[in-house]
Amino acid sequence: MQKRLSIVMAEVHLRCLGGCREVGRSAFLLDVNGKKLLIDYGISLNETPSFPLHVRAIDVDVVVISHAHLDHSGSVPLLYTSKIKPYTVSTALSAVVLRYLLADMLKLSGYYLPFEVHEVQEMYESMTLVDNDEVVDVGDVQVRFIHAGHVPGSSMILISCEGFKALYTGDINLVESQLLYPADKQQILRECPIDLLIIESTYGDRAHEPRKIVEEKFVQAVMEVVEGGGVVLIPAFAYGRAQEIMCVLYKYLRDAVEVYVDGMAKALSRELLDYHMYLKDLKLYKEALKKVRFVKRAEQRAEILKKKGIVVISPAGMLRGGPSTYYASILADREDS
Numbered sequence: 001m002q003k004r005l006s007i008v009m010a011e012v013h014l015r016c017l018g019g020c021r022e023v024g025r026s027a028f029l030l031d032v033n034g035k036k037l038l039i040d041y042g043i044s045l046n047e048t049p050s051f052p053l054h055v056r057a058i059d060v061d062v063v064v065i066s067h068a069h070l071d072h073s074g075s076v077p078l079l080y081t082s083k084i085k086p087y088t089v090s091t092a093l094s095a096v097v098l099r100y101l102l103a104d105m106l107k108l109s110g111y112y113l114p115f116e117v118h119e120v121q122e123m124y125e126s127m128t129l130v131d132n133d134e135v136v137d138v139g140d141v142q143v144r145f146i147h148a149g150h151v152p153g154s155s156m157i158l159i160s161c162e163g164f165k166a167l168y169t170g171d172i173n174l175v176e177s178q179l180l181y182p183a184d185k186q187q188i189l190r191e192c193p194i195d196l197l198i199i200e201s202t203y204g205d206r207a208h209e210p211r212k213i214v215e216e217k218f219v220q221a222v223m224e225v226v227e228g229g230g231v232v233l234i235p236a237f238a239y240g241r242a243q244e245i246m247c248v249l250y251k252y253l254r255d256a257v258e259v260y261v262d263g264m265a266k267a268l269s270r271e272l273l274d275y276h277m278y279l280k281d282l283k284l285y286k287e288a289l290k291k292v293r294f295v296k297r298a299e300q301r302a303e304i305l306k307k308k309g310i311v312v313i314s315p316a317g318m319l320r321g322g323p324s325t326y327y328a329s330i331l332a333d334r335e336d337s
């Protein structure tokens with residue numbers, strides 16, 4: 001096989017500001033020929049929030065967001081606390097979802113955060129929205145967004161300049177799910193050789209069973225509880241995971257079980273309909289969405305838990321609490337659930 005030789009002319013410096021040897025607060029400052037790209041600027045929400053290493057807004061030419069999960073984007077509003085407003089780029093769907101997640105974080109955090117609604121608004125006013133496969137020019141540096149397969153609208157980021165290429169994978173999924181196609185490997189292979197690779201390694205030390213077997217085992221476990229008259233509580237991220245579970249349950253079970261969806265997953269599930277270009281199978285998604293019942297009021301929850309043989313999908317993201325803790329506190333004493 002013939003190897004292509006890349007002649008790198010660019011001067012490159014990388015600073016890892018967070019997300020190395022830890023989960024959360026991913027942030028990388030890449031300087032290519034003097035253009036400074038801040039790739040992700042996440043937050044860790046544990047007992048107290050932790051932020052990536054500080055970077056001044058004036059020292060950033062562009063902020064690039066790989067996807068809306070807060071561990072990759074929750075600290076971006078911090079860059080809007082001074083008069084300098086860097087411009088931020090993400091896919092349109094990531095921007096929409098991030099707005100929900102940041103609002104939720106500000107409302108529920110219960111601890112001091114060094115920014116407020118005003119900074120979130122400033123961030124939105126400075127945003128450029130792109131689609132995957134689009135290229136943004138930052139001087140002589142090109143930034144390309146490539147489908148990452150992780151959540152709808154998520155991207156890998158390819159940075160090119162004068163023969164130099166860097167790939168930041170963000171969170172990636174190389175396996176096809178019911179909701180999404182896998183990360184675009186062909187596009188990456190076409191771009192090889194890559195000079196600098198920053199890759200997610202969260203589950204890199206584990207071999208997963210084939211997806212189909214995992215789905216079948218999951219559905220079987222759900223049905224065992226449902227057939228015994230119990231309630232299956234599925235705490236899932238409101239964005240991505242909740243919709244994937246809806247699709248899996250619909251694909252395997254159709255009308256065999258009543259599925260309730262609570263919390264922010266309701267609004268985000270509806271938003272996804274406007275961004276169906278990011279979904280693998282719009283027909284399946286629409287049908288799954290039509291079959292689930294949204295929990296409209298908090299008082300409804302106690303009534304739902306009196307039912308037998310149902311499934312409740314309720315978000316339990318990085319912010320602990322919310323409806324899933326209520327469901328769990330009631331169901332903990334029930335042997336059939």
Ligand SMILES: [Zn+2]
Binds near residue numbers: 067150171
């Ligand atoms: Zn993620």
